Amino acid sequence: SGWAGGNLMTSTDGGSTWSTAATFSAPGATIGYATNAIGDVDERTIDCASLLQVELYNGELFSVTESAMLAGSNYFAYGVDGRWEIIAAQNCVLQVDGSYWLTNLLRGRNGTKWTMGLHSIGDTLVLLDPDDIQLITLSAAALGQTRLYRAITEGRDISTDSDRSFAYQGVNLKPLPPFGGNMTRNTATDDLTLYAYRRSRIIDEWRDYVDIDIGE
Helix, strand or coil: CCCCCEEEEEECCCCCCCEEEEEECCCCCCEEEECCCCCCCCCCCCECCCCEEEEEEECCCCCCCHHHHHCCCCEEEEECCCCCEEEEEEEEEECCCCCEEEEEEEEEECCCHHHCCCCCCCCEEEECCCCCCCCCCCCHHHCCCEEEEEEEECCCCHHHCCCEEEECCCHHHCCCCCEEEEEEECCCCCCEEEEEECCCCCCCCCCCCCCCCCCC
16 A cells, blocks of 8 residues: 555666666556466367466456457466466456456467466466556567566665566567377378468467468
8 A cells, every 4th residue: 555656677787786677657567366276278268167266466357348358358477487378367256355256268378378287376467457567678688698686666775675586588489389280191102291270479369261470
């Protein structure tokens, strides 16, 4: 209550000097943690069986229509560094104890299907609201390079947080895996022909009678 906003500070020289990587205004992002863990499902359909229970540190959640969810509303990062799953939730229902129940989910979005079976109780959940989150631009030279970060409340000293190490791995730059592979064999020559449908980070939804663009 009364948080004034803050700054994400970063250091590239082991903490000798610090610069501002991003500035955040109050009240901050909608963020919390899961009190249960949901498992692997078929990511091609809406997951109507899983129920994700969430406690929030900050913010509120609201339900949306199915059409709004399919158009990009109520997307979340769910997990921890190294195994984030991108999900979406149509229903976010407030419970009497202040928690939320999330149902009718889109799972494994943006190439994160491989993380679906790796969740644990206590995983972080962040609402990917473009009004509350920021992309931090880094050069290609920063890939794999560990930097120090501190989150400092507005008006407070750099010493009020401790070092947090993080190395950007460029996951958002990697090609998505192909989908729907198939194989045929020529019985006369014994040659194999492999087929797969490519996917792209530029346009990641299917369009009728149109090939997916190559975005890499």
